[in-house]
Every structure is written in structure tokens, then in C-alpha cells.
Amino acid sequence: MSTTVPILDFSQYRPEDPENRASTDAFLKQLYDTMHNIGFFYVKNHGIPLAKQEAAFKVIQSFFALPVEEKLKIEMKNSPHFRGYSRLGAETTNYKQDHREQIDLGREMPAEPIEGNPFYIHMRGPNQWPDEPAGFQETVLDLMQAMTDVSLVLLRAMASCVPELDEDSFMKMFDKDKYSLRMKLARYPPTDAKDNLGVGPHKDYGFLALLLQDPVGGLQVQTLEGEWIDVKPIPDTFVVNIGEIFERLTRRTFVATTHRVLSNPTKERYSIPLFLGPSLETRIPQLVASGPDRVVKSDVKEEQLLQNEIYGLNEIMGFIRSHKEPTRRWYTFDESSQQWSRRPVAIQ
Numbered sequence: 001m002s003t004t005v006p007i008l009d010f011s012q013y014r015p016e017d018p019e020n021r022a023s024t025d026a027f028l029k030q031l032y033d034t035m036h037n038i039g040f041f042y043v044k045n046h047g048i049p050l051a052k053q054e055a056a057f058k059v060i061q062s063f064f065a066l067p068v069e070e071k072l073k074i075e076m077k078n079s080p081h082f083r084g085y086s087r088l089g090a091e092t093t094n095y096k097q098d099h100r101e102q103i104d105l106g107r108e109m110p111a112e113p114i115e116g117n118p119f120y121i122h123m124r125g126p127n128q129w130p131d132e133p134a135g136f137q138e139t140v141l142d143l144m145q146a147m148t149d150v151s152l153v154l155l156r157a158m159a160s161c162v163p164e165l166d167e168d169s170f171m172k173m174f175d176k177d178k179y180s181l182r183m184k185l186a187r188y189p190p191t192d193a194k195d196n197l198g199v200g201p202h203k204d205y206g207f208l209a210l211l212l213q214d215p216v217g218g219l220q221v222q223t224l225e226g227e228w229i230d231v232k233p234i235p236d237t238f239v240v241n242i243g244e245i246f247e248r249l250t251r252r253t254f255v256a257t258t259h260r261v262l263s264n265p266t267k268e269r270y271s272i273p274l275f276l277g278p279s280l281e282t283r284i285p286q287l288v289a290s291g292p293d294r295v296v297k298s299d300v301k302e303e304q305l306l307q308n309e310i311y312g313l314n315e316i317m318g319f320i321r322s323h324k325e326p327t328r329r330w331y332t333f334d335e336s337s338q339q340w341s342r343r344p345v346a347i348q
């Protein structure tokens with residue numbers, strides 16, 4: 001069976017408009033089928049102006065063009081909240097070094113006290129912002145807000161298209177002051193190496209990811225039958241995919257699709273994924289009574305899946321396995337209790 005990544009028209013989804021019922025229902029039906037059959041799709045007519053997308057790419061490109069010493073001023077190892085810059089090769093996916101550099105960001109929040117809090121609470125905290133280029137923070141925050149707004153509406157649509165899910169109790173996990181948001185600003189340098197994996201095969205850890213990619217291409221998804229297909233850039237669309245926790249919650253009615261990025265031999269590539277999750281303390285219920293008995297082929301082994309009941313544990317464990325140096329400096333693992341904890345001050 002050949003599979004394609006469908007394009008959904010977001011302007012069809014207007015649940016508050018009774019006149020538009022047929023169109024909203026058609027959108028929800030297509031959304032359900034897509035999430036069940038492939039777990040990846042494009043959205044068009046999302047309402048985020050092209051100018052906002054282009055402005056973000058522009059400041060991001062200027063940042064990555066700075067000398068490395070400048071970029072290292074906001075290196076992730078400064079941050080117990082896993083925020084900041086990771087240089088080329090600093091990140092690991094599926095046991096292998098990735099070939100990209102990036103800035104990790106999240107919601108701008110105050111750091112939480114160490115005493116009396118679980119270690120995963122430190123995923124919350126402030127971002128590190130570069131001084132240069134001018135306007136970086138405002139421009140990136142502007143896009144982050146617009147992408148968040150689209151993600152939250154998409155999430156509601158996803159919840160409402162599953163008959164077994166109660167939309168309101170589902171959305172309660174996404175308390176407006178506490179839901180979790182992570183964003184990456186990524187640059188993949190060109191490589192003519194035979195092994196041209198920009199990012200190795202993985203699933204995303206949260207509920208959903210919304211991705212803006214530039215025109216270069218290289219993103220691929222693995223169909224449920226195990227075949228790799230291109231998610232070619234389509235101008236003015238965003239790519240959406242489901243995360244592992246959504247898969248857990250729906251007992252694989254929805255699938256967290258495996259994906260990877262192949263670097264281009266001659267061109268650098270930029271992408272901006274945003275990951276949405278509930279508040280860190282949320283215990284993820286399995287809201288669907290029983291899932292279909294599905295066999296899904298994936299290059300990601302079951303042992304790699306993050307399926308903890310507490311959402312925040314999944315998020316921090318994803319960062320701990322990908323970012324060795326910030327982890328070594330700020331966290332410690334106790335063999336006897338098999339527990340992680342946060343160091344009060346970083347070690348050198």
C-alpha cells in the first residue's frame with residue numbers, strides 16, 4: 001500500500017459556527033483517518049502570516065551565522081532547564097550523534113525551587129536569549145505564540161474527533177498557565193557524507209509537534225508498514241505529527257510516527273518544530289478503553305519509547321538522553337535508588 005502525507009485545510013474547522021457544521025465534520029473525519037493511518041499531515045490556511053514565518057527564519061539564520069564563541073554564550077550547559085544553544089554534534093538520537101546545531105526554547109517561566117519538587121519540574125524555567133541579532137527574542141516569541149495558538153486549536157480538534165474522548169476533560173490537562181511548550185530552532189549544515197542523518201529516527205515525546213520547514217527538504221516519515229517517505233516542503237504549510245504520549249493515551253488508535261531528517265549534500269536547512277504537552281505534573285490517563293491490536297513497523301525500538309504515566313518524566317528523560325553535557329553538569333543518577341535528582345549548583 002502506498003501512503004502519502006495528506007494536506008488538511010484548517011479553515012474548514014470552525015466548530016463554533018453552526019452554518020459550517022458539514023465542513024467541520026469533514027475536517028474531523030479526515031483528521032481522524034490521517035492520525036490513525038499515518039500520524040503525519042500538513043496544515044494549510046492556518047492563519048499564520050508568511051511575513052511572520054519569514055521574519056523568524058531571517059533572525060535564526062543571522063544567529064547561526066555568528067562566530068561559534070558568540071553562540072556558545074547561550075550554550076545549553078548553562079541551563080538546568082535544557083534551554084539554549086547546542087553546537088553541531090552535541091545531541092544524540094537513537095544512540096547516534098545528530099548532525100545539526102540548534103537553540104532549545106520553552107515557555108518563559110521562573111525557575112522552581114529544588115526543595116520539595118520532583119526533578120522534572122526543572123524543565124520549567126527561563127530561556128537563554130542571544131544579544132544578537134537585534135530583534136531575535138521578539139521575532140521568535142511572536143512566531144512561538146502564533147504556532148502555540150494553532151497547536152491548541154488542533155489539539156482540541158484531535159480530541160473531538162475521537163468518539164471515546166471527552167473533549168473537556170482532555171483539554172483540562174492543558175491548563176493555560178502550566179501546559180508545556182518546547183521549541184527548537186534548528187540548522188542542518190550540508191554534508192556529502194554517506195551517512196547523512198541530520199537527526200536519526202525517533203518519535204516525538206509529547207502530544208503533538210507543529211513544524212515549520214524551509215524549502216530545502218530532507219524530512220522523512222516511516223509509514224506503519226516501515227517504508228520511508230519524503231515530507232516535501234510545501235510553501236506556507238506547517239507539518240503536524242503525533243507524539244508518544246498521545247499514542248499512549250489513545251492506546252495506539254493514534255500513532256506517534258517515526259521520522260528522521262536527511263541532510264542535503266549542498267544546502268543548509270532550517271526548521272522550527274514546536275512541541276506541545278500538558279503540564280509537567282499531569283498523570284496521563286489511558287482514555288480509550290481498548291486500542292486496536294496493531295502491528296506497526298518502526299526503526300525505533302520499543303525500549304526507546306517514553307511512556308511514563310507522569311508527563312514531565314517523559315519530557316525530561318527525552319532531554320537527558322539527548323543532551324549529555326547539560327545532564328552531567330546539572331543532574332545526578334543514584335544507582336541504588338535508580339532515581340535522578342537535580343544538583344543545587346552545576347559541576348564543571
Ligand SMILES: O=C(O)CCC(=O)C(=O)O
Pocket residue numbers: 184186199204211213219259260261271272273
Ligand atoms: O527538522 C525537522 O524537520 C524535524 C526535526 C524533528 O523531528 C525534531 O526535532 O524532533
Ligand SMILES: [Fe+2]
Pocket residue numbers: 202203204209259
Ligand atoms: Fe521529531
